[in-house]
Amino acid sequence: MKDIQIEEKYRRQAEKLHRENPAVDAHLDLAGEVLIRRQLGERDIVRHHYLDDWKRGGFSLIVSSVFVENRNLSNGFENALQQIDALKKDLADLTEVRLVSCAESLKKAIAEKKIAILLYMEGLEVIGEDPELLTELKKQGISGASLVWSRKGAFANGCCRATEHRQVRGGLTTHGRNAVRKMEELSLFLDVSHLNDKGFEDIQAITERPFIATHSNSRSVYDSYRNLTDEQLRKLAGQGGIAGLNACKYITGSLSGNHLEMLCRHVQKELEIMGEEHIGYGFDLCDSYTTASCRQQGKQSSEAEDCLKDHGDAVLLTAALLQQGISQETVRKIMGENLLNYFLKILPETGQ
Template structure:
């Protein structure tokens, strides 16, 4: 099999697993449970999010700090195999050294309790990305679980302004449709949908409609292809079907706006998964990071060039990182 290009996975809940395992007494979790699969999938960079998982939503700030603390402790132990990145140059340097580059992000800002100025603290801690919401309605925006025609709040607008000033990636993957359009109207830099697919092929609220994909592309952004089964196909999710989503987006806006945002959950505990899904269906052929090369093999078989594959694997996302974060 042809060696694939290094992959930049634009959405991972790695630090949720790290936190749960460390709280149970484990250490060096990345080395023990993750690095082998990531290397098998040729993943060289990841955007790892701080996610307030549903069992902990009663006290979002406390959970945010717990996960950040676990991430810092873990990265100290794993410094020979992984390193936090704060810029595009960092990502390139870390990957060139054979280590995993980790860009820190926020999967929702509920942990801020409406305090926009705390974005400066997150930035100082190394965070370079944020979604305003994880599905829920919070002080900043209305998430994908809200089907009303309500989007950004006044605090949300202030948060976006500060994120642009700081140089943080804005992510709309968990936004509802109104919030998406409000973000599109308000910010000036490229933005991303880190882990969403095409609504035209799978009508799920977490996927983007064609006009949204066109608007995101017009701003220079990318949409990360998501391996979570519910966002691929309601009946038979598979790597082949995810390749159909890639085809659709390429035909709609071109190859330059497609990335990888796999959202693998094979390592999350049943308690965590059961808190937001009742499905035990998996995506055939794309069950974990180790299967990533099979998706690129499918794309090559469909006629995608090596340049196309490289763009999807990491080139498109690196372009956005350079434009927004620097």
């Protein structure tokens, strides 16, 4: 299928928007990729693999997950700490990029035209049943977490993986409820992407602070359990959360290559359901990560999954949204303002 062809006029408008306004990506598996590449002997990984694209896309904030693959779960907590340490080392000499963990440091980074990185746990399987370990993760610079990835954990059941289609049942466990309370006490933000439907319902019933879906789309546009139903999107918006627009083709449903068209359809649907204040970008670009991980395991790289080549291509998506008739003001909110406002509100005011 043919994808949307961007007209020059909208491309120029989008480039200007990205030059003059902050862009935010609510989900990138960065810390894990940096650890793997360092283990493979690479150095200066963010500089070589990401920095130019982030600048081209005008990014002010990248939310990096700490994601522990199944193969590393037996020493998962240690692997998570290694990822955090690897990212800190990689950024040590990179003056353009800065780790942040509170509203004050995020504001300062933006004022000084730095690219801020916020760390969060994609899945808490690595802390077992012990919410007290959240305190330790926070000390290491973690600002948020999802309870579980697409697998079973002590706190909750994840939904199926993006490439599968099966309903997973069972909501939060007692330990999971305790973990949510502990996260609220520590002012950690809560991500519901990868949770199953019952888990979403439980979170919605017990949380007091706005939660977020960092990288999930609309299920009525593409029927994947990784996406949110209209009802869930309404609830997410109703409590002040944001849905980050995922650009993995198994989640957009653009399996025939109509990537921009499908991304736009998810945005249009979410605008209709949630309004313009509750949508952001949460691209989940993973081809670079997967290439590194496959190389480490001596496996052949699997086929590309990303709908955007890199963060610089966020400009193309923005142009496509403009071309669909979405106003510049709304697009500006979607490309960054909404997520920035969310994080400035949800993060602790100062570092503790």
